[in-house]
Amino acid sequence: MSAFASLAGGAPALAGTFVYVSNSEDGDISTYALKPDGELQPGPRVKAASERRPFSGTPQQIADDIGAYEKAGVSELVFDFRSERLDDALERMERFAQTIR
Secondary structure: OOOOOOOOOOEEEOOOOOEEEEOOOOOOOOEEEOOOOOEEEEEEOOOOOOOOOOOOOOOOHHHHHHHHHHHHOOOOOOOOOOOOOOHHHHHHHHHHHHHHO
């Protein structure tokens, strides 16, 4: 048996690489699985935002976007708070952490 077993039932756990793309025209999220040969295998599309870019807008809209990515199977998101100055980047991170929960 594999050294990695799922917590659910002892079956081997499979790791995979997935690509999530936010479509600018309709706001849907396209999902793709990266196959061993490097090919991207299309997966389901998940309805997300419309009329605005994902992760922009009100705190509720951003929380809804996070939920849409969760429905698409995303378990981790990385946000970029880069700025010219460190104190600006830290302030953005702190504001985000306080606003989006």
